[in-house]
Amino acid sequence: xxxxxxxxxxxxxxxxxxxxxxxxxxxxxxxxxxxxxxxxxxxxxxxxxxxxxxxxxxxxxxxxxxxxxxxxxxxxxxxxxxxxxxxxxxxxxxxxxxxxxxxxxxxxxxxxxxxxxxxxxxxxxxxxxxxxxxxxxxxxxxxxxxxxxxxxxxxxxxxxxxxxxxxxxxxxxxxxxxxxxxxxxxxxxxxxxxxxxxxxxxxxxxxxxxxxxxxxxxxxxxxxxxxxxxxxxxxxxxxxxxxxxxxxxxxxxxxxxxxxxxxxxxxxxxxxxxxxxxxxxxxxxxxxxxxxxxxxxxxxxxxxxxxxxxxxxxxxxxxxxxxxxxxxxxxxxxxxxxxxxxxxxxxxxxxxxxxxxxxxxxxxxxxxxxxxxxxxxxxxxxxxxxxxxxxxxxxxxxxxxxxxxxxxxxxxxxxxxxxxxxxxxxxxxxxxxxxxxxxxxxxxxxxxxxxxxxxxxxxxxxxxxxxxxxxxxxxxxxxxxxxxxxxxxxxxxxxxxxxxxxxxxxxxxxxxxxxxxxxxxxxxxxxxxxxxxxxxxxxxxxxxxxxxxxxxxxxxxxxxxxxxxxxxxxxxxxxxxxxxxxxxxxxxxxxxxxxxxxxxxxxxxxxxxxxxxxxxxxxxxxxxxxxxxxxxxxxxxxxxxxxxxxxxxxxxxxxxxxxxxxxxxxxxxxxxxxxxxxxxxxxxxxxxxxxxxxxxxxxxxxxxxxxxxxxxxxxxxxxxxxxxxxxxxxxxxxxxxxxxxxxxxxxxxxxxxxxxxxxxxxxxxxxxxxxxxxxxxxxxxxxxxxxxxxxxxxxxxxxxxxxxxxxxxxxxxxxxxxxxxxxxxxxxxxxxxxxxxxxxxxxxxxxxxxxxxxxxx
Numbered sequence: 001x002x003x004x005x006x007x008x009x010x011x012x013x014x015x016x017x018x019x020x021x022x023x024x025x026x027x028x029x030x031x032x033x034x035x036x037x038x039x040x041x042x043x044x045x046x047x048x049x050x051x052x053x054x055x056x057x058x059x060x061x062x063x064x065x066x067x068x069x070x071x072x073x074x075x076x077x078x079x080x081x082x083x084x085x086x087x088x089x090x091x092x093x094x095x096x097x098x099x100x101x102x103x104x105x106x107x108x109x110x111x112x113x114x115x116x117x118x119x120x121x122x123x124x125x126x127x128x129x130x131x132x133x134x135x136x137x138x139x140x141x142x143x144x145x146x147x148x149x150x151x152x153x154x155x156x157x158x159x160x161x162x163x164x165x166x167x168x169x170x171x172x173x174x175x176x177x178x179x180x181x182x183x184x185x186x187x188x189x190x191x192x193x194x195x196x197x198x199x200x201x202x203x204x205x206x207x208x209x210x211x212x213x214x215x216x217x218x219x220x221x222x223x224x225x226x227x228x229x230x231x232x233x234x235x236x237x238x239x240x241x242x243x244x245x246x247x248x249x250x251x252x253x254x255x256x257x258x259x260x261x262x263x264x265x266x267x268x269x270x271x272x273x274x275x276x277x278x279x280x281x282x283x284x285x286x287x288x289x290x291x292x293x294x295x296x297x298x299x300x301x302x303x304x305x306x307x308x309x310x311x312x313x314x315x316x317x318x319x320x321x322x323x324x325x326x327x328x329x330x331x332x333x334x335x336x337x338x339x340x341x342x343x344x345x346x347x348x349x350x351x352x353x354x355x356x357x358x359x360x361x362x363x364x365x366x367x368x369x370x371x372x373x374x375x376x377x378x379x380x381x382x383x384x385x386x387x388x389x390x391x392x393x394x395x396x397x398x399x400x401x402x403x404x405x406x407x408x409x410x411x412x413x414x415x416x417x418x419x420x421x422x423x424x425x426x427x428x429x430x431x432x433x434x435x436x437x438x439x440x441x442x443x444x445x446x447x448x449x450x451x452x453x454x455x456x457x458x459x460x461x462x463x464x465x466x467x468x469x470x471x472x473x474x475x476x477x478x479x480x481x482x483x484x485x486x487x488x489x490x491x492x493x494x495x496x497x498x499x500x501x502x503x504x505x506x507x508x509x510x511x512x513x514x515x516x517x518x519x520x521x522x523x524x525x526x527x528x529x530x531x532x533x534x535x536x537x538x539x540x541x542x543x544x545x546x547x548x549x550x551x552x553x554x555x556x557x558x559x560x561x562x563x564x565x566x567x568x569x570x571x572x573x574x575x576x577x578x579x580x581x582x583x584x585x586x587x588x589x590x591x592x593x594x595x596x597x598x599x600x601x602x603x604x605x606x607x608x609x610x611x612x613x614x615x616x617x618x619x620x621x622x623x624x625x626x627x628x629x630x631x632x633x634x635x636x637x638x639x640x641x642x643x644x645x646x647x648x649x650x651x652x653x654x655x656x657x658x659x660x661x662x663x664x665x666x667x668x669x670x671x672x673x674x675x676x677x678x679x680x681x682x683x684x685x686x687x688x689x690x691x692x693x694x695x696x697x698x699x700x701x702x703x704x705x706x707x708x709x710x711x712x713x714x715x716x717x718x719x720x721x722x723x724x725x726x727x728x729x730x731x732x733x734x735x736x737x738x739x740x741x742x743x744x745x746x747x748x749x750x751x752x753x754x755x756x757x758x759x760x761x762x763x764x765x766x767x768x769x770x771x772x773x774x775x776x777x778x779x780x781x782x783x784x785x786x787x788x789x790x791x792x793x794x795x796x797x798x799x800x801x802x803x804x805x806x807x808x809x810x811x812x813x814x815x816x817x818x819x820x821x822x823x824x825x826x827x828x829x830x831x832x833x834x835x836x837x838x839x840x841x842x843x844x845x846x847x848x849x850x851x852x853x854x855x856x857x
Contacts, residue, residue, distance in 0.1 A: 001179055005580075007348075009326070009549035009571070013536040014662065015844045019603075019685050022261075022336075024179070024325070024531060024757070025315040025316065025322070025325045025326060025327055025755060026094040026095065026161070026326040026327075026580040026759070027093055027094050027095050027270075027308070027312075027327055027328075027329065027359060028093065028094060028126070028159065028167075028327070028329065028779055029088070029093055029095075029097070029099045029328070029329040029330045029331060029332040029341060030096075030097050030098055030099065030128060030234065030328065030329065030330055030331040030332060030334070030548050030801055031096045031097065031099060031108055031110055031111075031128075031332045031333055032099045032107075032332070032333060032337075032477045033075065033108070033109060033110025033111065033630045034107060034188065035060065035062075035073045035074060035075045035076075035110075035335075036075065036076045036106050036110075037072060037074040037075055037076065037800065039076060039106035039109060039191040040105070040107065041107070042105035042107065043074070043106060043533075044262050044492060045285075046284075046286050046335075046336050047072060047073055047280075048282050049279050049282045049336040049504075049659070050063075050067050050073060050278055050335060050336055051068055051069050051070050051656040052278075052281065053068055053281070055278050055336070056071060056345070057345065057346045057347065058278070058335045058336065058340070058343065058344060058744055059071055059073055059185075059335070059344060059345040059346070059347055060075065060333065060335060060340075060342050060343070060344055060350075061083075061342070061343040061344060061348075062075055062080045062345075063344075063345050064531075065345075066532070069500075069542060069734065070716055073335070075110065075113075075837075076109060076113075077342070077443070077507060077695060078113055078116065080113075080298040081110070081113035081114055081117055082119050083115050083770070084332075084342065085114070085117055085120065085122055085123050086119065086122070087342070087343055087349060087352060088123045088263060088332070088705065089119075089122035089123050089124075089317075089524070090352070090354050090356065090524065091341075091349075091352040091356040092351070092355070092356050092360055092527070093123055093329075093355075093359070094123070094124055094757055095123060095124035095125055095126055095159035095167075096114070096123060096124075096125050096126075096332060096668055097125075097126050097127070097128040097167075097328060098110065098111045098114070098125055098128060098170050099126060099130065099171075099649065100127050100128060100129050100130065100133065100134075100660075101130075101133055102133065102149065104747070105116040105424075108294055110146060110464050111125070113197075114385070115155070116611070116612065118572060118573075118609060118613065120157050121156070121157055121665055123157075124157050124159040124757075125152075125155075125157055125158060125159060125271060126158060126159040126167040126168060126169070126171075127149060127152060127168050127169065127453040128168075128169040128171060128212075128234075129168065129169065129170050130171050130172050130175065131170065131173050131174060131175030131176040131667040132148075132172060132175035132176075134170070134175075135175065135176045135177070135178075135181035135182045135191070136181060137180070137181075137372065138180065138181055138182055138183065139182065139187060139190075139191065139683075142191050142194065142784055143194075143525055144193060144230060145857050146195050146198045147198075149168075149195065149207075149211065150195075150198050150199055150202050150204075152592040152620070153164075153199055153202070153204055153207065153219030153720065154168040154202060154204065157568070159759070160205075160208075160759050160760060161206060161208050161324040161325065161326055161759070162323065162324055163205065163719075163720075163760050163761055164205045164718070164759075164761065165205045165206055165207060165208040166204060166207045166208065167198065167207070167208050167210070167302060167324070167326065167618070168175070168207045168208065168209045168210065169209075169210045169212055169234075169267075169328070170209055170210065170211050170212060170228065171212040171213075171221075171234045172212075172484035172489070173211050173222045173226070174212060174222075176188045176226075176532070176805050177618075178218070181260055184664060185225050185226070186227060187639075188225075189225065189226050189227060190224050192209065192227055192228070193227065194219050196208065196227075197262065197559070200774035203693075205505075208229045208230070208324060209226075209229050210228070210229065210230045210231065210232045210267045210324075211223055211226075211228050211229075211230070211232070212231075212232050212233050212234045213231070213233065214233060214581065215276075216231070216261065216262045217262070219231040219259070220262040220263070220264050221265070222333075223264055223275060229261070229265060229324075229848065230264060230265035230266060230267055230324060231259055231264045231265070231267075231421050232267035232268070232269055232328060233255065233269040234269075234330060235269070235271065235330045235331070235334075235337070235339060236248065236251060236252040236255060236269055236271045236273055236330065237251075237274040237294075237296070238251045238753075240294070240296065240466075241250050241291075241293045241294050241295070241502055242293060242295060242297070242629070243295075243296050243297070243359050245273065245296050245297050245298065245299040245300075245304075246303065246305055247296065247590050248271060248273070248274060249271065249299070249303065249306075249307045249485045250380045251309075252269060252271045252307070252324065252675075252706055253269075253310055253314070255269070255289070255305070255310075256268040256311075256314055256849075257635070258344065260318060260321040261750050263382055265320075265321060265322070265323045265324065266318075266321050266322055267322070267324055267326055267327065267328055268311045268315065268327045268328075268329065269312055269328055269329075269330060270307055270311045270317055270327055270328065270329040271299055271307070271325070271329075271330050271339060272304055272329060272330060272331060272339040272340055272341050272351070273296060273299055273338045273339045273340075274295065274296050274337075274338045274339060275295035275296060275298065275337075275338030275646065275722060276290065276295070276336065276337045277292055277295055277338075278335065279336055280292045284585075292799075294525045295338065296490070298338075298843055299728045301350045301351050301354035301400065304341070304351055304354060304355065304629065305354035305355050305357065305358045307359050308327075308329070308359075309413070309593070309838065311327040312327065315327060315803070321837070329341060330466050331822070336402075337502045339532050340356065341534050345634060347666045347688050348534065354655075360527065360530075361389045361390075370593055376731065384410060385412055385414030385418065386410065386411070386412060386413075386418060386420060386443075386470055386472065386477045386478040387410070387411050387413060387471060387478055388408055388410055388413075388468060388479065388480040389404070389409065389410070389411050390407070390409045390411070390479050390502075390533070391407075391408040391409075391468050391481075391532075391533075392406070392407065392408075392483070392533040392536075392798040393406055393407075393410040393480050393484065393533075393536075393812070394406065395812075396536050396537060396538050396540040396812060396837075396845075396847075396849050397485075397487065397538045397810065397811070397815060397839075398431075398457075398484060398486050398487070398812075399455070399457075399485045399487045399488070399489055399731065399837075399839075399840075400457040400458065400459050400460045400461070400487065400488060400489045401456065401457070401458070402432075402456070402490040402621075403433060403454045403455075403456055404433075404454065404455050404456065404457070404467070404484075404486070405452065405453070405454055406424075406435070406452070406453045406454070406455060406482075407450060407451065407452055408422065408450070408451045408468055408480065409449070409450055409451075409454075409476070410441075410443065410444060410449055410451060410470060411446055411447070412421065412443035412444065412446065412447050413446070413447075414445060415446075415534055416445055417442055417443065417444050417445065418438055418442070418472060419441070419442045419443075419472070420440065420441060420443065420467060420470050420471060420472045420477065421439075421440045421470075421471045422451055422469070422470055422471075423439075423468070423469045423470075423471060424455070424466070424468060424469030425466070425468070425469060426455060426466060426467075427461070427465060427466065429457055429458050429459055429461055429464075429738055430455055430456070430458075430461070430464065430466070431455065431456055431458065432454070432455055432459045433454045433455060433456045434454040435451075435452045435454050436451070436453075437452035437453055437467070437675065439512070439543060447668045448548075451556040452806070456765070456801045457486035459486075460486055460487060460489070461484050461485060461486045461490040461540065462485060462814075462817075463484070463485050463766075463813050463817075464483070464484060464485070464816055465482070465483060466481065466482045466483075467479065467481050467482075467612070467821075468479070468480045468481070468482075470657065476672050477539055482533060482814040483766065483812070484534070484536065484812060484813065485813060485814055485815040485817070486836070487815050487816070487835070488834075491839050492836065492839070492840055492842065493840070493842070494594070494839070494841060494842045495841055496556060496748075498548065498551050498594075498595075498836075498841070498843065499555075499595065499614050499836065500551060500595070500598075501554060501555040501558045501559055501595060501598055501599075502559055503558040503559060503598070504558070504560055504561045504634050504823050504827040504828075504829035505561070505827055505828065505829070506561040506563070506827045506828075507828075508560055508778070508781065508791040508793060508794050508826060509563050509564070509640075509642070509792055510563050510564075510793075510794050510795075510822065510826055511562070511564045511565065511602070511640075511793065511794070511795045512557065512562050512564075512565055512566070512796040512797075512798065512799040512808065513565075513566045513604070513713060513714075513795065513796070513797050513798045513799060513801070514565040514566060514567045514568065514585070514601075514798075514799045514800055515568055515764060515799070515800050515802075515804075516567055516568060516582045516583070516584070516585035516586070517582055517803070518541075518543065518544040518585075518800070518802075518843075519540060519543065519544060519545060519582060519848040520543035520544075520584075521539070521849075522662060523543075523850040523852075523853040525763070525847050526802075526850055527637055528756055528802075528803045529541070529803060532629075532754075532762070532805075533808070533810065533812070534812050534813040535766065535802050535805075535810040535811055535813065536550060536811060537568065537800070537802060537807075537809060537810070537811050537812075537839065537843070538809070538811055538815075538837050538838075539552060539560065539808035539846050539847075540844065540845050540846055540847035540850075541846070541847040541850035542588055542844065542847055543850075544585040545584035545585070545588035545589055545716045546588075546846060547588070547589050547590075547593040547594070547841070548592035548593075548843065549589050550585070550590045550592075550595070550596070550844060551595045552595045552838065553565075553698070553799070553809070554593065554595040554596075554598055554599045554811060554856065555595065555836075556819060556835070556841070557599060557799070557819070558598055558599050558638075558805065559823070559833070559835075560819035560820065560823040561822050561823050561826045561827035561829065562796070562799075562822060563599070563600055564599060564601055564602060564640045564820070565599070565600075565601050565694070565764055565799060566598035566601075566602050566603070566604050566605050566649055566795070567586055567601060567602070567603050567604070568581050568582070568603075568604050568764060569583070569586075569603035569604060569606060569668065570583070570606045570613065570650075571605075571606075571613040571614075572613060573612065574611075574612065574613055574614055574616045574620060574659075575616035575617075575620050575624075576620075577624060578624055578625060578628040581732040585602075586601070587632075588603050589634075590638075593612075594639055597638060598636065599638065600638055600639065600640040601638055601639060601640065601651065602633075602639060602640040602646075602647050602648070602786065603633060603648065603649065604649035604650070604651055604690070604713070605631070605648065605649065605650045605651060605801060606656070607650055607651055607656065608651055608652045608653050609657075610652075610655050610658065611658070614655055614656065614659045615656070615659050615660070616659070617660065617661075618660055618665065618668075618669050618672075618693075621660070621673075621846075622654065622669070622672055622673075622676070622730050625671055626676060627697065628647070630676070630677075630680060631644070634646040634677065634680070634682070635680070635765065635804060639648070639850055641682070642686060642792070642793075643683060643684075643686075644682055644683040644684075644688050645677070645682055645683050645684045645685055646677060646682060646685055646686070647686045648685060648687050648688070649688045649690065649711065650687060650688065650689050650690065650707075651690045651713065652690065653666075653689035653690070653702065653705055654698070654705070655687075655704070656669070659834070660718060662833070663704050663705060666705045667704065667706035668706075669703055670687055670705070670706040670707070671706065673685055674687075680850075686708050686709070686789060687706070687707050687708050688707065688708060688709040688710070688711045688713070688746060689702045689707040689709070690711060690712065690713050691708075691710050691711075691712065692712040692714065692716055692733070694733065694736050694737065694740075694744060696740055699737075699742040699743050700743075702741055702743055703742055703743045707743065707789060708743050708744075708789070709743065709744050709745060709746050709789055710737065710744070710746075710786075711745065711746045711747075711748055711795060712733070712750075712795045713746040713748070713798075714747065714748070714750045714753065714798065714806060715730045715733055715749075715750040715795060715797070716727070716753070716761070717730065717750075717753065717761060717763060718761050719731045719761060719762050720761050720762050720763055721761070722763075723763075723764070723765045723766060723768070723769040726750075726763050727765060727776070728767050729775045729842070729857070730749060730750060730758050730773065731777070731780070731840065732774050734747055734777070734780060735780070738784070743851060744784075744785075744788045744789070744790055745790050746790045746793050746794075746795060747777055747780065747781055747790060747793075747794055747795065747796070748787055748794075749774065749777045749794070749796060749797065750765075750797040750798075750820060751764070751765055751797065751798070751806050751808055752764035752805050752806045752807070753804070753805050753806055754804065754805025754806075755804060755805065756803045756804055758805075762804075763803070766814070766817070767817030767818050768816055768817075768821070769818065769820045770808075770821045771819075771824060771825050772821065774825040774826060775825050777792065777794060778825060778826060779796055781793075783849075794826070796808060796822065806854060808822070808839070809834070815835075816835045820835075827855055
């Protein structure tokens with residue numbers, strides 16, 4: 001950014017801190033993408049500011065020293081952007097806030113490369129708008145900008161807060177009004193009202209707009225005048241000369257409280273520094289009369305990480321003020337202005353590594369926020385510094401009458417020793433049988449201790465809560481809870497292999513969506529589940545390329561009435577020979593498994609990365625993609641065929657309109673695919689398109705595309721519904737889709753939802769209530785016309801979407817509860833049966849790749 005932000009802070013006690021509330025604040029970082037060299041004058045100017053040798057330590061990892069006082073710093077390729085995404089993802093950043101310029105401006109190159117990246121689902125994005133650029137052209141230019149912004153809001157990777165509100169930052173608010181811009185503040189207010197209206201018309205929630213500035217009083221007025229939602233800042237500086245970073249961090253943290261004192265919601269800023277001496281020494285047009293002595297020393301990685309940790313704690317302590325539960329770091333790449341966390345050529349990723357250690361533990365063992373505890377008594381000093389980082393069993397799933405090891409990691413984040421006593425709170429029927437976790441311990445400043453217990457359930461239990469209280473001087477200073485189920489006791493045996501499945505038969509073809517993200521070389525995918533230990537699969541944090549994993553899944557699925565899996569299928573690029581990603585669950589596990597002939601499978605083509613992993617044209621579809629499917633899948637004896645037709649599911653089929661040049665061309669291509677299947681000896685091809693809405697226009701488009709059926713991957717139910725409401729809403733969607741009578745459907749029922757980052761509506765239907773949903777769906781399916789595929793098939797969402805919060809495979813909290821519900825409602829199998837887990841027969845563990853990564857220094 002081009003402008004220096006200054007603040008003189010006055011602390012206020014308008015709100016006393018409450019008991020810290022367990023939640024998971026998100027963390028973003030600002031991107032100012034000027035690092036593109038000759039693409040614009042700005043790109044060449046900022047290279048010159050870093051050209052003197054004493055500034056080379058700031059060069060980003062993609063920079064080059066081309067002389068003693070000459071450099072290049074150009075993030076202008078897809079490869080560099082992909083590497084940046086990987087760095088940010090590994091550090092645990094949730095999103096980037098891109099400083100927004102006109103689409104054709106070179107300063108928008110970073111955003112364009114991000115949007116075209118095949119890795120963008122690893123880090124979300126949002127907009128950081130600038131008042132002057134935003135309002136340029138006044139009301140006449142506004143509709144085109146609104147269309148652009150709403151297009152971004154609709155992107156699945158767009159960052160949301162407070163459920164599903166698109167997050168937007170607005171810097172330089174005062175620049176909205178002036179010559180060639182909005183003429184009055186009323187005009188500016190009307191513009192934001194139109195943006196909100198257009199967002200709602202697109203089926204989205206109102207954007208959550210954060211005004212960024214430096215004066216709390218001015219920001220509060222801007223929020224009121226423009227109808228904005230919160231206040232924050234872009235960067236921080238109190239104008240000190242050659243001051244240590246600790247002074248800047250302290251100033252910024254005082255700023256959070258001064259902003260909170262206004263009564264407006266706050267997004268706290270985290271600063272990675274302020275030192276724009278390169279821009280003063282080599283003058284730039286946007287800095288006037290800069291002071292070469294006005295700067296702060298660079299932070300050590302540890303100092304920066306501590307500052308981040310303080311911001312997260314502040315969000316938890318003030319859940320009302322920090323209602324969006326997000327914090328913003330200045331900055332990812334303001335190298336010459338003095339704030340960066342992007343890895344550098346000489347220092348590597350030390351800053352990111354330090355931040356990663358904080359973010360990796362920010363929510364371990366903590367449930368999503370459910371209540372707000374505001375305006376309570378001041379906590380004792382110990383309650384500010386003691387935290388339970390993790391509290392979880394050592395085994396994925398437990399049985400009654402069998403020892404279940406528990407572990408907790410307790411940390412003293414303060415600056416003085418503290419003596420605490422841990423106390424387990426166990427439900428009836430669960431007893432403590434050993435361990436050292438109940439003895440008093442003294443934690444030195446910054447020290448963490450691992451506590452161990454063994455517990456045992458005297459009889460099988462349904463989901464129950466185990467609690468851990470940390471006491472200091474008789475007062476509770478930290479706590480954690482854990483949901484577990486203890487299965488019925490089973491004697492441990494050692495057969496040569498997993499016992500063969502004993503299928504439970506259903507009158508329906510029952511399928512379950514299968515999310516194959518859990519590959520051996522991507523153990524980081526499990527990081528999101530660490531904060532939800534109750535979701536731990538019965539297989540642990542497994543690597544899906546192991547054929548034994550496929551055999552356990554086949555056994556558990558078929559023994560509970562599930563006939564086939566629908567694997568999400570990803571193409572890495574288009575226009576050439578087919579290459580895939582996340583395919584090891586099929587090619588390495590299923591195809592090499594012992595039980596591969598005992599269960600069917602099909603694929604759902606993930607056609608969501610528009611222009612990247614769809615098809616380049618009809619030739620690509622018919623000469624590359626379809627032959628790959630035909631040889632690898634359709635002709636496989638275990639591939640699902642109905643009426644001698646392979647069944648193909650397609651996600652975002654509407655994107656094919658652009659790929660193939662029109663609706664008629666898509667319909668023609670589908671007919672060519674069906675003809676190719678007939679030529680291969682089949683009787684055609686069933687093509688089902690994914691849609692989870694009720695717009696007649698969209699269903700008509702799907703019909704015109706030549707799809708045979710519509711289906712939902714999952715059902716969206718807003719507003720954190722109760723189980724009863726989640727069931728009712730899904731059945732309403734299903735019945736209304738049928739009532740419109742535009743395109744026949746194959747019914748899907750959803751068990752839960754949270755989103756990968758708990759960023760939207762969060763709900764779960766427990767197993768007993770899931771029986772109700774299954775019963776209603778089964779009865780509805782039986783009413784469909786008998787000549788339709790939908791009368792013979794029912795889809796379950798989802799087998800193993802552990803990160804997104806919907807799953808029915810056996811796991812820690814409810815054991816086999818969901819698949820038992822499927823067996824009970826959809827099959828005629830007898831109720832009593834024994835469900836084996838790997839430990840019962842001396843097999844496993846299957847989480848070696850994840851543990852190896854965790855043990856790395």
